[in-house]
Amino acid sequence: MNDIKVDAPELDSIELDLFVQALQKRHGYDFSEYAPASLKRRLRLLADQLHCKTITGLTERVLHEPQLLPNVLEGLTVPTSEMFRDPAVFRTLREKVFPLLASYPLINIWQAGCAHGQEVYSLAILLEEAGLYDRSQIFATDLSDRALQRASEGIYSVKDAQQWSRNYQAAGGTHSLADYCSAGYKLIKLNQRLRRHVTFALHNLAIDGVFCEAHLILCRNVLIYFSDPLQDRALALFRDSLVRGGFLCLGLRENLNPSHAAQDFSPFIESARIYRLPTQAEGAHA
Amino acid sequence: MSTPAAIAIGCSAGGVDALKAVLGGLDAKLSQAILVCLHSRSDTVDMLCQVLKRISALPVVEAIERDAVQSGVIHLAPPGYHLLVESDLHFALSIDPRVNHARPSIDVLFYSVAEVWRDALIGVILTGANADGAAGLRRIRQLGGVAVVQSPSDAEATAMPQAALEVAGADYCVPLSDIAPLLNRLCLA
Numbered sequence A: 001m002n003d004i005k006v007d008a009p010e011l012d013s014i015e016l017d018l019f020v021q022a023l024q025k026r027h028g029y030d031f032s033e034y035a036p037a038s039l040k041r042r043l044r045l046l047a048d049q050l051h052c053k054t055i056t057g058l059t060e061r062v063l064h065e066p067q068l069l070p071n072v073l074e075g076l077t078v079p080t081s082e083m084f085r086d087p088a089v090f091r092t093l094r095e096k097v098f099p100l101l102a103s104y105p106l107i108n109i110w111q112a113g114c115a116h117g118q119e120v121y122s123l124a125i126l127l128e129e130a131g132l133y134d135r136s137q138i139f140a141t142d143l144s145d146r147a148l149q150r151a152s153e154g155i156y157s158v159k160d161a162q163q164w165s166r167n168y169q170a171a172g173g174t175h176s177l178a179d180y181c182s183a184g185y186k187l188i189k190l191n192q193r194l195r196r197h198v199t200f201a202l203h204n205l206a207i208d209g210v211f212c213e214a215h216l217i218l219c220r221n222v223l224i225y226f227s228d229p230l231q232d233r234a235l236a237l238f239r240d241s242l243v244r245g246g247f248l249c250l251g252l253r254e255n256l257n258p259s260h261a262a263q264d265f266s267p268f269i270e271s272a273r274i275y276r277l278p279t280q281a282e283g284a285h286a
Numbered sequence B: 001m002s003t004p005a006a007i008a009i010g011c012s013a014g015g016v017d018a019l020k021a022v023l024g025g026l027d028a029k030l031s032q033a034i035l036v037c038l039h040s041r042s043d044t045v046d047m048l049c050q051v052l053k054r055i056s057a058l059p060v061v062e063a064i065e066r067d068a069v070q071s072g073v074i075h076l077a078p079p080g081y082h083l084l085v086e087s088d089l090h091f092a093l094s095i096d097p098r099v100n101h102a103r104p105s106i107d108v109l110f111y112s113v114a115e116v117w118r119d120a121l122i123g124v125i126l127t128g129a130n131a132d133g134a135a136g137l138r139r140i141r142q143l144g145g146v147a148v149v150q151s152p153s154d155a156e157a158t159a160m161p162q163a164a165l166e167v168a169g170a171d172y173c174v175p176l177s178d179i180a181p182l183l184n185r186l187c188l189a
């Protein structure tokens, strides 16, 4: 198989390190604590997309062509998402978590790593249907500017709408997803009224601090890309941002075992990866 | 090649029966880590885990992110996520877009394990109706690993083994019933 270029994996690892340093020094984005297997895979895809033969070729462009930064961030973070992904989780939020949130006069929700906003609108719809939305505030954050821009537009391909509509029903939606969006030939646009209690903001879980005082934090399928120490950092940040008795909802296959900060949470509904901080009373006894 | 440390298996349509045949025939003495990527819906993976537990001489678990890869254990890729292995032999998951219409994708798994285990790896492609796994199997061979492909004529769906043969070639191309004995021989040698 002489026609195929065999690039040594060690060489890739060296190039990966150099790329990460360059991105950090040039643009201030720190990917040094991302889990290497996925990061390497994404870097190779990105190098391919940008017609660079090697990761070093990509490093050169990142250093000399600042206008590439948004592309590079998108390639490194891959903001893929769905509305009501894992519908059972959204059903559980609605049935088990919302009734407890309802006791607060104002409900703060932080959605960290909001990608193109699919989960933001999902949450807003569920809160609306539960009659809680007008005393809720959703803070939707991501490290990528471009992702936030897309999220605030709320425009998606109509191809996905059917699946999302099934997800919405399975999540216990009481209307029809079509009631919340206008559909064109190829695109759907979420009703912008749903944005009335959403604040979009840049926030990088790898370097930034506590963002708000939250009653519920949703951060699904973001920490899977982090190494153990960075996962721990993010979980500590979530713990410090939540009120006592606050809830944390993670992705369905996330594993908290390596994290020290995770020990402060107790499972609330493990099958949906929903965790909770001790309430005031429990805290006092501890 | 050195003594294999791991076996990575990929399949799609018809894969449940094929996996029963292969994994059910593995020797209890195997000390290799076994990683399985099947394209399927989540309930199929749960069911498969239960079925395989009954018929396999080796323990069967779903691969858990951040956990160590275990020798002598069969790890199934969780539904809806790509499965990768870090160089420190821990599992990692990714929810990046589908590859070859699949998540988990066999190519993603194979690329990652090819680099981790190099010539101490056996890659296996069984029945399936698309070309996922072919490029990954080529990568495994490039880095010194051994490729085993189910004979297309013997497979319930031929496209996957056929594509693997065309893109990667194979060190062994044998019918389903011969695969477990072959793996036992390669691993216990």
Ligand SMILES: C[S@@+](CC[C@H](N)C(=O)[O-])C[C@H]1O[C@@H](n2cnc3c(N)ncnc32)[C@H](O)[C@@H]1O
Binding pocket: A077, A078, A079, A080, A081, A082, A085, A112, A113, A114, A115, A116, A119, A141, A142, A143, A144, A147, A203, A204, A205, A206, A219, A220, A221, A222, A251, B095
């Ligand atoms: C796979 S998406 C998850 C989307 C959604 N939560 C879901 O599960 O469908 C991961 C998102 O996390 C964001 N992200 C990655 N690293 C981040 C960081 N350090 N800080 C904040 N957001 C980050 C990415 O930009 C991306 O939008």
